[in-house]
Amino acid sequence: MKLFAFSFVCAFLQVSHQNPTSQWTMMPHVLVVVVDGTLDQQPLSCLEHPEDILRGDNTDEDISWRRDGVEEAQRGNVYLLKLMESLAGGNYTCHRKDGSLLNHTEVLIQDDETTKRRILVETSQGDHLDCSAQNYNGEFHCSWTWHSQRFGKVAFLKARRVSDDDDAQCSVDESGQRWTCSSGQSNFGCSVDDSGHRISCLEQQHCPYAEESLQIYVTVYVKTKHFLVESYSKYFYLSEIVKPDRVAITKVNTMMIEWSYPSSWSRPYSYFPLTFQIAQIRGRCKGCANPCTDSKPFKTSTVHSTCQFQVKPRAKAVCIRAKDVFCNSQWSDWSFIRLKRHKKNKRQQN
Numbered sequence: 001m002k003l004f005a006f007s008f009v010c011a012f013l014q015v016s017h018q019n020p021t022s023q024w025t026m027m028p029h030v031l032v033v034v035v036d037g038t039l040d041q042q043p044l045s046c047l048e049h050p051e052d053i054l055r056g057d058n059t060d061e062d063i064s065w066r067r068d069g070v071e072e073a074q075r076g077n078v079y080l081l082k083l084m085e086s087l088a089g090g091n092y093t094c095h096r097k098d099g100s101l102l103n104h105t106e107v108l109i110q111d112d113e114t115t116k117r118r119i120l121v122e123t124s125q126g127d128h129l130d131c132s133a134q135n136y137n138g139e140f141h142c143s144w145t146w147h148s149q150r151f152g153k154v155a156f157l158k159a160r161r162v163s164d165d166d167d168a169q170c171s172v173d174e175s176g177q178r179w180t181c182s183s184g185q186s187n188f189g190c191s192v193d194d195s196g197h198r199i200s201c202l203e204q205q206h207c208p209y210a211e212e213s214l215q216i217y218v219t220v221y222v223k224t225k226h227f228l229v230e231s232y233s234k235y236f237y238l239s240e241i242v243k244p245d246r247v248a249i250t251k252v253n254t255m256m257i258e259w260s261y262p263s264s265w266s267r268p269y270s271y272f273p274l275t276f277q278i279a280q281i282r283g284r285c286k287g288c289a290n291p292c293t294d295s296k297p298f299k300t301s302t303v304h305s306t307c308q309f310q311v312k313p314r315a316k317a318v319c320i321r322a323k324d325v326f327c328n329s330q331w332s333d334w335s336f337i338r339l340k341r342h343k344k345n346k347r348q349q350n
Contacts, residue, residue, distance in 0.1 A: 046094035089227025138206025
């Protein structure tokens with residue numbers, strides 16, 4: 001049986017005291033209705049051409065409706081959504097007289113107060129999406145924190161390069177976890193991890209050696225089990241969010257340490273050089289998990305490109321982190337090594 005997509009009935013329907021309401025199709029059979037919290041009604045139609053189904057003894061009243069599997073009192077090709085207090089979201093189905101399915105859609109409710117956010121928690125930087133990249137290879141990650149009482153899932157995802165005259169067409173596979181967004185400017189593949197609070201994206205046509213002329217624009221639509229949906233967006237260049245992985249430290253001797261670039265960092269290193277910050281810790285920091293964050297360094301130095309450094313005799317631990325030489329981006333997390341100093345005995349001192 002050919003199923004028709006749900007369509008909204010036009011203004012000729014006589015719906016009393018109805019305020020204007022906007023709506024848009026997120027995906028096939030997924031409809032977003034934007035509300036302002038006031039008493040409102042929005043008509044839905046089961047079939048675009050009901051005459052193709054309703055023949056003979058069948059009438060308009062033979063079409064029944066169910067919301068989340070529970071039969072509704074309303075009957076007929078037209079169903080009126082009651083949008084009071086944004087509680088109209090759900091899975092709507094319409095059926096023949098014998099109970100067989102005619103059509104279905106998921107209705108999501110979006111509040112038109114765009115500054116009001118209730119599903120995700122704001123970060124200390126004032127954002128809702130925290131995005132970072134390990135290198136310049138075109139892959140990046142964005143994460144978020146769910147509100148403690150409104151945990152949900154990703155409903156729609158869009159990633160593209162910003163262009164005034166171009167937009168991306170996005171689709172999702174059967175698993176609902178892998179997304180593809182294509183436009184004239186770029187092609188992105190994104191996936192939602194199993195935790196539900198992080199996405200990983202890869203720009204298929206990205207060239208790490210070319211200067212970025214257009215920002216990346218990511219929008220994540222999240223929904224709750226109560227069918228509320230909100231959108232969260234972020235613009236950035238990869239150079240703004242790049243954060244190297246931890247460096248690997250190798251102790252040469254008690255006075256000299258050396259380290260290597262993170263294995264995930266872009267190559268060649270001569271084209272993608274890193275700056276390193278070295279913090280020397282004097283105290284033993286007994287019981288602390290990480291002397292880099294739990295102790296105050298007595299000496300901090302910065303070196304460029306080189307991966308070797310002579311430490312002070314008083315240093316008990318050394319911490320190192322890295323960042324891109326040319327961009328004001330994030331430092332990597334600290335790597336550290338504890339130094340064991342051999343005490344001289346009294347006979348040697350004399």
